[in-house]
Amino acid sequence: MDRDRRLKLAVQKSGRLTEPSLDLLVRCGLKLSRGKDQLVGFGENMPLDVLFVRDDDIPDLVQEDVCDLGLVGRNVLEEKRLALEARGVRVSFETLRLLDFGRCRLSIAVPKDTAWDGAGTLAGKRIATTYPHLLARFLAERNIVADIVTLSGAVEIAPRLGRADVICDLVSTGSTLEANHLVEVETVLESHAVLIRTPVALPPLKNDWVERLLMRIDGVQQVKESKYIMLHAPRAALDEIRRLLPGSESPTIIPLEGHPDKVAIHAVCRENVFWETLESLKRAGASALLVLPVEKMLS
Ligand code: ATP
Ligand code: ZN
Secondary structure: OHHHHOEEEEEEOOOOOHHHHHHHHHHOOOOEOOOOOOOEEEEOOOOEEEEEEOHHHHHHHHHOOOOOEEEEEHHHHHHHHHHHHHOOOOOOOEEEEEOOOOOEEEEEEEEOOOOOOOHHHHOOOEEEEOOHHHHHHHHHHOOOOOEEEEOOOOHHHHHHHOOOOEEEEEEOOOHHHHHOOEEEEEEEEEEOEEEEEOOOOOOHHHHHHHHHHHHHHHHHHHHOOOEEEEEEEEHHHHHHHHHHOOOOOOOEEEEOOOOOOEEEEEEEEOOOOOHHHHHHHHHOOOEEEEEEEOOOOOO
16 A cells, blocks of 8 residues: 555665765755664655665666665666676666766776777776676777676775786776776766666556656756846846856846836846856946855746
């Protein structure tokens, strides 16, 4: 009965995706009644419960229909997709949204003193990775034959231990590579978090909540950089000021009582508004400038 009414969403229990995933859900209006150290968080104001698990288990939980939805990195999802396909299992998760967190890339990195001359240099090398299927696809697409050494962690120290010649691992800032005297040379996959769902048809009530959640996620992602800007402008400078407003579609123009030569302009700018822009607006004749963050947006 409950299963027909409450959505189950899988989120990483403790790691790099945990905080941004929970932050997204809070911005979507969800109040969770239990701390993240517990296995399940109960949605107090939405029929949605959060299951806290290892990120590697999230595609399986959705694939096996234990959870309806999951927040997971594209790297983990694509590796799982290839692993399932290799076993002849039909993949059954759908990507609903690309999210703006969890950015990283799966890259090839080599010891600093390696002579690198393109991906062909990998031929015959031992490559350590926790992503054997993504790496195998990368090599196959380039007709390169190399030895894939599958590890469960600590990939970056494999060359020093003599277990591999090069590595294929997740990179964001590159500081871990630097610390291990490795240089990034090729990108295998660009990654970010995604929202996935089971392709199994959901009962109407649950489906409605998936739709509502998606609308809220879109709203949250849209407003991240958006600003609401208000200013006074001489009518004569209207064209130039409209041109200077970054990423705004149709500003609202309001007459100013007692100032026939002036108007107030209100606009939503879909980009951040920098000091330089404000200075240009001021030079063009704008005054009483005010920039406000946008909290929610529905269109
Ligand atoms: P778990 O115990 O859940 O298996 P883990 O050790 O596999 O955790 P984390 O290091 O927390 O995982 O990374 C989780 C995901 O975060 C990665 O699979 C990737 O999608 C993303 N990620 C990796 N590195 C970064 C980074 N530097 N910045 C942002 N996101 C990243
Ligand atoms: Zn993991």
